Every structure is written in C-alpha cells, then in structure tokens.
Amino acid sequence: MKADKISELTxxxxxxxxxxxxxxxxxxxxxxxSDILAKRFHLNSAQIRKDLACFxxxxxxxxxxxxxxxxxxxxxILGLDHHHRVGIIGAGRLGxxxxxxxxxxxTNFTVAALFDADPGKIGEQIGEVKVYDVANFSKIAKxxxxxxxxxxxxxxxxxxxLELISKAGIKAVMNFxxxxxxxxxxxxxxxxxxxxxxESLSYFLAQPALPNGQxx
Amino acid sequence: MKADKISELTxxxxxxxxxxxxxxxxxxxxxxxSDILAKRFHLNSAQIRKDLACFxxxxxxxxxxxxxxxxxxxxxILGLDHHHRVGIIGAGRLGxxxxxxxxxxxTNFTVAALFDADPGKIGEQIGEVKVYDVANFSKIAKxxxxxxxxxxxxxxxxxxxLELISKAGIKAVMNFxxxxxxxxxxxxxxxxxxxxxxESLSYFLAQPALPNGQxx
DNA sequence: ACCTGTGAAATCGTTCACAGCA
DNA sequence: TGCTGTGAACGATTTCACAGGT
Numbered sequence: 144m145k146a147d148k149i150s151e152l153t154x155x156x157x158x159x160x161x162x163x164x165x166x167x168x169x170x171x172x173x174x175x176x177s178d179i180l181a182k183r184f185h186l187n188s189a190q191i192r193k194d195l196a197c198f199x200x201x202x203x204x205x206x207x208x209x210x211x212x213x214x215x216x217x218x219x220i221l222g223l224d225h226h227h228r229v230g231i232i233g234a235g236r237l238g239x240x241x242x243x244x245x246x247x248x249x250t251n252f253t254v255a256a257l258f259d260a261d262p263g264k265i266g267e268q269i270g271e272v273k274v275y276d277v278a279n280f281s282k283i284a285k286x287x288x289x290x291x292x293x294x295x296x297x298x299x300x301x302x303x304x305l306e307l308i309s310k311a312g313i314k315a316v317m318n319f320x321x322x323x324x325x326x327x328x329x330x331x332x333x334x335x336x337x338x339x340x341x342e343s344l345s346y347f348l349a350q351p352a353l354p355n356g357q358x359x
Numbered sequence: 360m361k362a363d364k365i366s367e368l369t370x371x372x373x374x375x376x377x378x379x380x381x382x383x384x385x386x387x388x389x390x391x392x393s394d395i396l397a398k399r400f401h402l403n404s405a406q407i408r409k410d411l412a413c414f415x416x417x418x419x420x421x422x423x424x425x426x427x428x429x430x431x432x433x434x435x436i437l438g439l440d441h442h443h444r445v446g447i448i449g450a451g452r453l454g455x456x457x458x459x460x461x462x463x464x465x466t467n468f469t470v471a472a473l474f475d476a477d478p479g480k481i482g483e484q485i486g487e488v489k490v491y492d493v494a495n496f497s498k499i500a501k502x503x504x505x506x507x508x509x510x511x512x513x514x515x516x517x518x519x520x521l522e523l524i525s526k527a528g529i530k531a532v533m534n535f536x537x538x539x540x541x542x543x544x545x546x547x548x549x550x551x552x553x554x555x556x557x558e559s560l561s562y563f564l565a566q567p568a569l570p571n572g573q574x575x
Numbered sequence: 576a577c578c579t580g581t582g583a584a585a586t587c588g589t590t591c592a593c594a595g596c597a
Numbered sequence: 598t599g600c601t602g603t604g605a606a607c608g609a610t611t612t613c614a615c616a617g618g619t
Contacts, residue, residue: 151559152610158558159539176578185539189581189612196580204579205619221558222565240456244553252557291560315560323375323401331563333556337460340549341468342374342437343367344507344531347547349438368588392600405590405603412602420601421597 153194157217159184160191164214176207223251228288230313232304233295234259234267234274237319241293242272255287277304281311291315298322305332369410373433375400376407380430392423439467444504446529448520449511450475450483450490453535457509458488471503493520497527507531514538521548 163184167175177195181188195201195213198220202208218224231238234257242254257269258277267274275283283289292308294301294316301320308316308330315331318324321338379400383391393411397404411417411429414436418424434440447454450473458470473485474493483490491499499505508524510517510532517536524532524546531547534540537554 150610154559154562155555157562158552158555161558162538178578185541187612188578189614190610192578192580193611200580202579203619204617205577207578220562220565222561223558225561225565227561227564236456236459240452241553243452251561290564291557315564317556317560322378325401329568331560333560335551335553335556336374337457337551339371339374340533340551341507342377342439343370344533344547344549345438345441345443345467346370346373346436348443348506348531349436349441352545366588394600403590405592406588408600408602409589416602418601419597420595421599423600 149197153197154221156186156190156194157221159186160194161214161217161221161223164210164217168210168214172210174207175210175213177202179207225251227252227291227315228255229253229291229293230256230258230280230284230287230289231293231295232258232277232280232308233297234261234264234269235295238293238295239269241295241319242269252291255289256283258283277307280307284311284313289313291317294318294320294324296320365413369413370437372402372406372410373437375402376410377430377433377437377439380426380433384426384430388426390423391426391429393418395423441467443468443507443531444471445469445507445509446472446474446496446500446503446505447509447511448474448493448496448524449513450477450480450485451511454509454511455485457511457535458485468507471505472499474499493523496523500527500529505529507533510534510536510540512536 160180163180164175177188177191180186180191192202195208199216201213201216229252231241231254238257238259242257254272257272257274258280259265259274260277264274265276284292289311290313292313292315294304294308296304298320301318301322302324305316305318305324305326309327314329316326316333318332318334319337320334321336323334324332326332376396379396380391393404393407396402396407408418411424415432417429417432445468447457447470454473454475458473470488473488473490474496475481475490476493480490481492500508505527506529508529508531510520510524512520514536517534517538518540521532521534521540521542525543530545532542532549534548534550535553536550537552539550540548542548
C-alpha cells in the first residue's frame with residue numbers, strides 16, 4: 144500500500160504489535176500468522192495485515208511473518224532504533240513521577256532534564272535528573288540534545304510553555320495539562336487529559352443500569 | 360435525538376464543553392450560540408449541536424444556549440453532581456503523583472485510599488491518604504465507599520489487580536499499566552498507555568521532513 | 576492447504592446545509 | 598434575522614471476503 148497518510152490509529156497499533164512480537168520472540172517463536180496474532184492478543188487479523196501493508200510486504204503467503212524480522216522492521220518504523228532524550232517541564236509530583244516512570248520502563252527514552260520556575264526546586268536532584276530553571280530551557284535543551292518535551296505544568300502555563308518548547312526547535316511534545324493547546328503544523332502534540340478520562344468514567348457510572356444488569 | 364448509544368468521543372467532548380461553559384460563566388456571559396462556542400474554542404458548531412442534542416433540546420432557536428442552564432445539565436449528565444471516591448492500586452511514584460494530582464485539581468473526585476503489596480509501604484501516609492495492604496482491597500473499598508479504581512502497578516500485575524477490583528464490585532477503572540486488559544461487560548475500563556503515546560511521538564520524529572519543511 | 580495483501584462493503588464519525596421556530 | 602436540531606453528504610476506519618502466491 145505504501146501510502147503517505149498513515150493514521151495515528153495505525154501507528155498506535157504498531158506499538159501494540161511490537162509488544163506482542165517481543166513477547167512471541169522471547170518465547171522462541173519463529174513465525175506468526177496475522178490470525179494467530181489476532182486470536183492471541185484480541186485483535187483483528189485483517190487490520191493487522193492492512194496496518195503492516197502500509198509500510199511494506201513483510202509477510203510470506205502460506206507462512207506468515209517472521210517474528211524477529213517483523214519486530215526489527217517495526218522498531219525501525221517507530222524510530223525506536225534511535226535514542227530519544229526527554230525534557231520535562233514542571234517538576235511537581237507529576238513531573239517527578241514521569242521522570243521515574245519513563246526512566247524505568249522505556250530504555251529508548253532517557254529523561255535528560257527537569258525544568259521548573261520555582262526557585263525552591265531549581266538545582267534539586269530528582270532521581271538521576273537535575274531540575275533547571277525553565278528560563279534556560281532553550282540553552283539546556285540544546286546542550287542535552289533533548290528532542291521530546293513533556294508539559295507537566297498547571298493548565299494556565301501550558302500554552303506559553305509550549306511556545307518556549309517550539310522556539311527551542313523541539314518537534315515532539317506530550318501535554319498533561321488539562322487544556323487543549325495550539326501548536327505549529329510542524330510540531331507533533333499529544334495531549335493526555337486525565338480530567339476528560341475521569342469524567343468519562345463518571346458519565347458511565349451515572350448511566351442507569353439496564354434491566355438485564357448490563358450498562359448502556 | 361435521545362439515542363441510547365452515545366459514543367465515547369461524544370462524552371469526551373461533553374467534558375470539554377463543560378470547561379468552556381465554566382469559563383464563559385465566570386465571565387458573566389448569560390447565553391452562547393454554538394457558533395460563538397465553536398469559534399472561540401476551536402470546535403465545530405454542528406458537532407456541538409449534535410452532541411448536545413443526544414441528551415435533550417437545551418437550546419433556544421434565535422438565542423442559543425443559556426450558559427448556566429447548559430452547564431448544570433452537562434454537570435448532571437456527566438455525573439459530576441455526585442462525588443466519586445477513588446482508590447489507587449500501586450503506591451509508587453505514579454500512584455503517589457496521581458493521588459496528588461486528582462486531589463488538587465478535581466473537586467468531584469477524592470482519593471480515598473492507596474493500596475500496595477510492599478510491606479514497606481503499607482501504613483505509610485502519602486499526603487492526606489493512607490496506604491493499605493492490597494490484600495484488604497475489597498474490605499477497605501467498601502468501608503471507604505470507593506467507586507473508581509486506578510491501576511498504577513507494573514504491567515504484569517495489572518490483570519490480577521483488575522480482577523480484584525471487579526470482585527469488589529467497582530465498575531469504573533482507569534489503567535495506567537502499559538498493557539491491554541480484559542474486563543467484564545459491566546465494567547468501564549479506560550487505559551492510558553503512555554508507552555504508546557511516547558512511541559507515536561518517536562514515529563513522528565522518525566519521518567523524514569518533506570521538502571517544504573512540513574512533516575508528512 | 577495456508578496465509579498475505581487488498582478491493583469492496585459495512586460501520587462509524589464529522590461536516591454541510593437547510594427547514595423551522597423564536 | 599439568528600439560531601437550533603437534523604437529514605443527507607462526506608470522510609475515515611474497520612471488517613469482510615477472496616484472488617493469488619508459496
């Protein structure tokens with residue numbers, strides 16, 4: 144298919160496929176069909192094939208996919224054969240937790256620096272990582288080769304912080320502030336809005352249970 | 360429209376509309392049209408009307424929506440006129456950060472208890488909240504009237520923890536473990552997978568810039 | 576016989592455009 | 598005239614179903 148426009152839903156699933164393949168590889172499996180993959184991990188086999196076909200013809204008819212080969216291909220497609228250096232703006236509890244979280248679980252992402260405006264926090268050491276003055280963001284970002292930024296500041300500061308990040312030339316941003324942000328066309332912004340997620344749980348709980356005990 | 364099947368995309372947007380209305384209300388605005396709302400908050404006016412029409416006829420032709428009335432309606436629809444009590448399983452950095460995060464920003468959600476299996480953590484006090492032995496989850500959940508659970512444990516423990524939550528009769532669960540979980544039909548599960556989000560940023564960075572400087 | 580890659584169909588979601596009411 | 602509520606058009610995504618390769 145080799146299309147130019149790959150949907151975000153597809154790339155999100157590539158992450159999932161990669162996880163599955165890592166599991167299969169660690170079990171010593173050599174090949175896997177889209178059908179086996181789908182049944183085992185509760186996916187749809189046609190979707191797996193379509194997603195993969197966007198990037199090349201990785202499968203062999205009558206056989207399936209070679210686990211190690213496909214894993215390597217996905218790793219490359221997702222850019223996980225490169226290291227990424229993450230800067231987190233906001234050294235509150237959330238920023239500190241994320242510094243830990245990424246550091247422990249993601250070998251391809253290293254948290255290189257935390258930033259804050261609070262003089263009481265600047266200079267502190269959180270785990271392996273130092274807290275810098277956010278006023279020096281651009282300078283430190285360059286020195287530390289940061290290519291991914293995480294916004295973990297209160298909502299009202301999120302937009303100016305995003306502009307600071309943009310000006311520093313960083314193209315990939317993850318936002319935890321519960322507010323939509325406006326970013327330039329060349330910047331990839333992912334907002335994870337915990338408030339919306341919580342309120343959607345609240346909505347579900349507010350729905351009356353149907354007679355058979357199921358929810359709507 | 361009064362439909363039975365409301366999509367999650369719609370309910371997520373209700374949260375956003377509610378935020379916008381709160382902002383307008385605090386400015387003293389009495390009425391607002393879907394068009395004004397859309398232009399100001401970068402939304403689509405037809406979508407706003409369709410979303411709202413799922414739940415009733417709140418608008419007045421020629422006038423728009425009454426800000427306070429619509430805000431109250433959305434608050435009710437989202438179940439935010441009730442308090443929710445949250446239990447967080449996993450008292451690591453992430454669990455602790457979430458305990459703080461929700462406590463500070465969400466007046467409708469109170470973190471009632473943290474749970475962990477580590478004897479070193481049990482009995483600790485994190486902010487206002489005590490850490491209990493996860494073995495006593497069901498008992499404490501009932502005593503504390505917990506109706507929302509948050510999974511903040513490592514991936515390999517997430518499924519058994521979900522089953523524990525289910526058995527305690529809790530119907531709304533937010534999962535931060537980077538793994539898909541299987542839940543019963545009557546349980547609403549939201550997974551927030553930071554690994555997928557990060558890898559999708561990595562994918563974006565791996566794409567070659569197009570000649571005009573834009574990304575694909 | 577098995578399994579991929581892919582058009583075609585079905586489903587789901589968004590946007591348009593306008594009838595109808597204040 | 599201004600604005601909602603909604604059928605219809607459009608667009609995106611998922612699933613089906615099968616031709617064709619091994």
